[in-house]
Amino acid sequence: MMSVLVMFIALAICGVLQLHLPGFALFGQAKPPLLLSIVMYYALRRERASMYTSAVLAGLLHDALSPVPLGFSSCAYAVVGACVTRYRKILLTESAITQSFFGGIGAGVATLIVYFLLASQSLVDIPPSRLLLRILGTGFYGILVAPVICLCLWKLDNMLGNIFASKEVEDATGEIESTT
Amino acid sequence: MQGRTYVIYGMLLMAVLVFLNLPVPVSLRLKAGVQDNLDPFQRLISIVESKARGLAWYVAGAWHADGTRSDLLSENMELQRELWQLKREVAEDHDFLKEMLGMVQEDKRRLIMCEVMTRGSASGWWQIVRLDRGFADGVETNLAVITSRGLVGRTVEVSRRSSEVLLITDTTSRVACKLRRSGAFGILQGSGVSVSGKHALDVLYSVEPARMRFIRADSEHSEGEQVYTSGLGGIYPAGIPVGRIKSMALDDSRLYLSADVVPSADLRGLRFVFVVAPPEPVKEEEAQ
Numbered sequence: 001m002m003s004v005l006v007m008f009i010a011l012a013i014c015g016v017l018q019l020h021l022p023g024f025a026l027f028g029q030a031k032p033p034l035l036l037s038i039v040m041y042y043a044l045r046r047e048r049a050s051m052y053t054s055a056v057l058a059g060l061l062h063d064a065l066s067p068v069p070l071g072f073s074s075c076a077y078a079v080v081g082a083c084v085t086r087y088r089k090i091l092l093t094e095s096a097i098t099q100s101f102f103g104g105i106g107a108g109v110a111t112l113i114v115y116f117l118l119a120s121q122s123l124v125d126i127p128p129s130r131l132l133l134r135i136l137g138t139g140f141y142g143i144l145v146a147p148v149i150c151l152c153l154w155k156l157d158n159m160l161g162n163i164f165a166s167k168e169v170e171d172a173t174g175e176i177e178s179t180t
Numbered sequence: 181m182q183g184r185t186y187v188i189y190g191m192l193l194m195a196v197l198v199f200l201n202l203p204v205p206v207s208l209r210l211k212a213g214v215q216d217n218l219d220p221f222q223r224l225i226s227i228v229e230s231k232a233r234g235l236a237w238y239v240a241g242a243w244h245a246d247g248t249r250s251d252l253l254s255e256n257m258e259l260q261r262e263l264w265q266l267k268r269e270v271a272e273d274h275d276f277l278k279e280m281l282g283m284v285q286e287d288k289r290r291l292i293m294c295e296v297m298t299r300g301s302a303s304g305w306w307q308i309v310r311l312d313r314g315f316a317d318g319v320e321t322n323l324a325v326i327t328s329r330g331l332v333g334r335t336v337e338v339s340r341r342s343s344e345v346l347l348i349t350d351t352t353s354r355v356a357c358k359l360r361r362s363g364a365f366g367i368l369q370g371s372g373v374s375v376s377g378k379h380a381l382d383v384l385y386s387v388e389p390a391r392m393r394f395i396r397a398d399s400e401h402s403e404g405e406q407v408y409t410s411g412l413g414g415i416y417p418a419g420i421p422v423g424r425i426k427s428m429a430l431d432d433s434r435l436y437l438s439a440d441v442v443p444s445a446d447l448r449g450l451r452f453v454f455v456v457a458p459p460e461p462v463k464e465e466e467a468q
Contacts, residue, residue, distance in 0.1 A: 012218065012221065013221075015218065015302065016218055016221045016222055016225060017225075018302045019222065019298055019300075019301065019302045019310075020222070020225045020226075020229070020298050022299070022300070023300045023304040025373045028304075029300060029304045029307075029373060030304050031300065031302060031303065031304040035302070048185070049185050049188045049189070052188070052189060052192050053188070053192060056192050056195060056196055059196075060199065060214075061214065061302075062302050062303065063211070063303075064210065064211045064214035064215065065214070065215065065218070065301060065302035065303075066301030066302045066303035066304075066305070066306075066308075067301060067303075067305075067306060067308070067336060067337060067344065067346075068301075068303050068305065069200075069207065070199040070200070070202060070207050070210065070211065071196050071197075071199035071200035071202075072200075073303075074196050074199065075196060075200075078192075078196070114303070114305075118305065123352070124305055124306075124351075124352065125351040125352050126305075126351060126372065130372065134304075
């Protein structure tokens with residue numbers, strides 16, 4: 001229950017912050033991907049079900065706070081989250097470098113997926129050079145913000161005992177994946 | 181446990197599919213609901229931003245100037261609103277006289293003053309600003325948004341207490357326009373933002389000239405000529421200043437002219453704007 005509460009609070013705060021943070025023209029007006037960073041945290045350090053839940057919720061919130069049709073970002077976040085979760089067993093997920101790397105790559109890929117979905121409905125009209133700039137810009141922001149968000153959420157979950165609870169469940173059932 | 185996990189996956193997949201296939205009005209209502217729930221947080225951040233600006237002014241040694249500036253800005257906006265009202269009254273007299281002469285023209289639109297809360301949506305795909313007024317204040321979708329200098333854009337999504345405005349400089353924006361002198365029509369399309377030169381580090385809306393297309397090739401034109409909304413298309417009322425022509429040339433088809441138009445409104449420094457709302461319905465008693 002507390003895990004879900006932490007997820008909801010993190011999503012609400014990051015959603016509003018992402019809305020207010022500036023998008024520089026130099027980065028194709030890309031915004032720092034705070035919501036995607038939450039998905040990255042759950043993909044790298046928590047159970048798979050939590051990752052999918054956070055991906056769907058973060059995507060819906062992202063779409064609700066912009067003119068993107070509902071569900072587009074959820075698909076993109078879920079795909080990125082699933083890819084990261086697939087390879088996390090062979091990675092040092094506690095490392096800030098890993099988080100930065102996946103934050104950057106994930107943000108770029110998510111931007112590309114959302115672009116294709118929007119372009120398929122003729123909702124955006126930007127030249128390829130600006131799309132590339134935007135992907136690079138989001139990636140750059142992702143590199144910066146993903147480790148920070150991961151650290152904050154990890155500390156918060158630790159403080160509230162969510163990690164411990166998760167580990168207990170894992171020990172009892174041996175079915176839920178957890179990197180704790 | 182495994183079964184429970186699959187149930188969660190199934191529910192999430194179902195939820196995404198449902199959201200992807202929602203009818204547009206339902207989807208917009210849902211979005212409006214989310215925005216309304218997050219509205220207090222957004223306002224809180226706007227207040228913090230405003231205070232931070234004030235603090236910055238203080239640090240710059242302009243403590244008193246900030247207060248005076250805010251007062252002057254509000255007063256200025258109020259005066260502009262009064263000016264608009266006066267202009268409208270004059271126009272009404274004018275209309276009355278025209279009506280007496282047998283010509284009828286009706287334009288009794290209201291102006292709703294709004295403050296810009298945020299710049300850009302959460303995604304950043306579009307050039308959008310969020311205003312602090314929503315349908316509770318009379319704002320609807322597809323209404324023109326202006327400043328005293330000219331056209332800013334149109335409302336695209338409206339929730340109870342806030343609304344989003346698509347700027348005319350966005351690449352997906354189209355405005356039916358008219359040249360003042362020649363009366364030639366055209367369509368204005370935004371060019372997005374400049375990513376090089378002195379505007380590269382602008383936080384938002386380093387405006388490139390917008391492009392006005394499909395202007396009759398034989399129409400007379402001159403640099404600096406004023407461009408107005410034509411009123412065609414049904415969203416923007418006629419006669420709102422849009423910008424001035426910077427340059428004009430034949431397009432690739434050699435059939436039409438296309439012009440670079442510099443927007444009249446200062447889109448980079450937007451703080452207060454007006455939503456041009458339709459006139460309030462006249463009550464029966466008043467009508468009688």
